[in-house]
Each structure stands twice: as structure tokens, then as C-alpha cells.
Amino acid sequence: MKQLFDFILRFGNLNQQQIDFISSKTVEINFSKDEYFSEAGKIAKQVGFIVDGILRVCYYNNKGEEITKYFIEENNLVVDLESFDNEISSSAYVQAVTDCKMIVFSRKDWLELLQTIVGWEAIVHKIISRALMQKVERRSPLVSEDATTRYLKFLEIYPTVVNRIPLSYIASYLGVTQSSLSRIRKNIGKV
Structure with a gap:
């Protein structure tokens, strides 16, 4: 849990009561290698924080070939944001490449945190902005x-x-x- 809060607190401040409330909304889950965190064709229903392990985001092109878009390693949040926010089917898979230990929030609990904790939305926005920047920086030089x-x-x-x-x-x-x-x-x- 310390890793999660070390990460979150880089993006904003929370008091102990808020930290305790956030902690109460988490579940620790282990994903085995090759297991899916979220799947194409399904609605993403959770936000995860990777404590240990590596996930990849992948999809199948129109020839049926598997394409890896990017990897997500320890100390990062993972969510199919478009699917999660808009409750629409995902177009990609998020799969454990190694055995993974994660801290997970259900959609219901995540939304409750957004409605309850003052400043949580701003923290989440900064985390998402950083993740999107990283994604662009990691992809564009490769093209x-x-x-x-x-x-x-x-x-x-x-x-x-x-x-x-x-x-x-x-x-x-x-x-x-x-x-x-x-x-x-x-x-x-x-x-």
C-alpha cells in the first residue's frame, strides 16, 4: 500500500483520513502471467496500480495478428480509460506479461472516491495527463x-x-x- 500512496502523493496532497478512506476501497489481487486485467469487447470495470510485474496493452489487427501497443510496469496506474469512463466495450486487451501483484479499485469505489475526496479529481487528472504524455513520448520516436x-x-x-x-x-x-x-x-x- 505504501507504493500506491508514494505514487499518488507525487501528484497532490491527502490527509491521513483521506488516505485511510482510499485504502478502504482497495483490494490486492494477483494476476498470473497471461491473465487479462481487462479484455477487448468488454467494459473495463476497474482501475489498478501495479505493485509488482508488467502488463501489456495489445489488440488484434484486421489480419488477426496480435499487436503490442505498449507495456506498463511497476508503480503505474492501469485502466482502459475510454472504456472505463464511458462504459463502452474496450478495443484492447490488458494482459499480465509476468505474474503481477496489483492494488485494484472497482469502478463503483473509484467513482465514490471522485465524489467524496476533495482534490482527488485533480490528482487523478495529473496522473492521467502524465500517463498520456508518457504514451506519446514512448510511441512517437519509434514510428x-x-x-x-x-x-x-x-x-x-x-x-x-x-x-x-x-x-x-x-x-x-x-x-x-x-x-x-x-x-x-x-x-x-x-x-
Whole structure:
């Protein structure tokens, strides 16, 4: 729980009573590797905070190929925001890439926090803004670069992730085949 509040308090102030109230609305859940936090075609019903582990956001293109959009690691909130806020079916999957330990809020409890705690909405807005900025920063440099540069950038963006997740997911994220990624890694001399 300390990790969650260390994270939240970077975006605003809460008193002990507010912290206790927020704590009372959480549930600790473990997700096994490959299990889904939320699924395409379903409405996202929870907000999670990753205590330990890595999730990925992915979808299937019109050829039925699985595409990894991005990864979310420890000390980050995770939610399919559009689905959660608008109660519409999600277009993406959020899947555990490793075993994950998470602190989770149900939609009902999250909305209650927004209505009850003064300043909670401002904190949440700052967290979401930061997440959106990160998403853009992490994706945009990868679009126009060659595969080797994209991989080196990936190592920069996700330094703690590379040795913890399957190469197939990294290849999908970079938009290359797994054999191309293996060649790139070999040429770079990274393991």
C-alpha cells in the first residue's frame, strides 16, 4: 500500500483520513502471467496500480495478428480509460506479461472516491495527463526510425522490462519479426 500512496502523493496532497478512506476501497489481487486485467469487447470495470510485474496493452489487427501497443510496469496506474469512463466495450486487451501483484479499485469505489475526496479529481487528472504524455513520448520516436534504432530506443524507454518479457512481445511492439529482433540483438551484442 505504501507504493500506491508514494505514487499518488507525487501528484497532490491527502490527509491521513483521506488516505485511510482510499485504502478502504482497495483490494490486492494477483494476476498470473497471461491473465487479462481487462479484455477487448468488454467494459473495463476497474482501475489498478501495479505493485509488482508488467502488463501489456495489445489488440488484434484486421489480419488477426496480435499487436503490442505498449507495456506498463511497476508503480503505474492501469485502466482502459475510454472504456472505463464511458462504459463502452474496450478495443484492447490488458494482459499480465509476468505474474503481477496489483492494488485494484472497482469502478463503483473509484467513482465514490471522485465524489467524496476533495482534490482527488485533480490528482487523478495529473496522473492521467502524465500517463498520456508518457504514451506519446514512448510511441512517437519509434514510428519513423529503423528497426535497430527502435530497439535501442525501447531499451532506453523500458530499461527494467527487456529481460523480463518474451521477445515475441518486444518484436510485436517494435513492428518487426522475432527473427529480425534476434538479429538486431545479436548485432548490438545485447543479451
